[in-house]
Amino acid sequence: MKNSLKQELYKFRHQRIPLYGGIALVVLMLYSAVSSSNPSRMLIAQGFGAGQWLTIIMIAIASTFVAMEYQNRTIMTLFYKNSNKSAIYFAKFIVMLIYGALMSLLGLVLTFVLKAVMVGSKYSWGAMYGQHSLLIDLLLNTAGFYIYLLFIIAVAFLLITLIRVNAAVVGIGLVIIFMGAEFSSLVMSALPHFSAIIKWNPLNLVFVINQFANSSYEKYSNLSLPQIIIGNLIYAVIFIAIGDVLFKSRRV
Incomplete structure (x- = not known):
């Protein structure tokens, strides 16, 4: 597993898709x-749409990261060098989680910059507005x-291994989002x-993105915050x- 993770990290760092995502x-x-x-306070709190944009970006990059192995026929070399196919699969998943964390950090930094440029001190970071x-x-x-990233990467990996058509995976992901x-x-x-029963369907889990900060979204998801977190996991x-x-x- 350790060798597979090193290999996947190396490959991902030397591709252009991480840069394109950023x-x-x-x-x-x-x-x-x-x-x-x-820009409103809500838009700033949502990171100028960072969560929504990142789910789209991560679906595209996660599916591409797996699809390129089939497109370039490097999947056969991978399997030949490493008989543990699960190690390859989970190494790719971990790489996507690391990349998602870095992209989340980039989104936070950009939010601070855009807030300073667009509205200045109009909304104080520390002042209370409603719940927080x-x-x-x-x-x-x-x-x-x-939390939703775990779910959406798992969906992207499942779909690309099932249908192997990157455009279709991205399209399905957009429909879900x-x-x-x-x-x-x-x-x-x-x-x-x-x-x-219906409230536990996977399409309902996207509300976790907003429900963390705003408990009023519970009326749309019909799930409490612990429930929607557990559902995603x-x-x-x-x-x-x-x-x-x-x-x-x-x-x-």
Whole structure:
């Protein structure tokens, strides 16, 4: 496992996709900032949309990181050099978690810079606004994103090992992010007697990004904060396990 992790880290560092991901995050956060002539406190607390943009970026990069092995036919060399296919799979997953943490840190730094440039001292980081200070809200939203990151990377890895079409994986990921929560809410509203079961569907788990900082989102997810965190972790483990089985069993 240790050797696989070193190998995957080396490969990832020497590719261009990590750089592209960072550039994309900068551009998208700038877009969120300049598209609003007077950024609101909520926009700042959400890191100028960093959590939303990062989920999209991470889906694309995670699926590409696995897909390139099949596209370049390097997957056969990997399997030849290392008979432990699970070690390869989990090493790639850990690399994505490390990259996601670094991208989250980049999002925080950019938020501080954009806030200083766009609104200056209009909103104090330490002043209380509702439940928390602005800084605490930002940190909680970042924590919520990272919990969801475990889930979304597991989904991306599962889908790319299943269908091996990168564009399709990104498309499905976008549907999950932008339409999944709304669809889940509609189903729960249409079938209130089954909401206790439906609320645990994976599409509903995206609310964790905002629910960390704002407990009012519980009325949309119908899950408490501990429940939605546990739900994300359980589904992440399930999808990782299924993806690992597919990764080991699919012919190359």
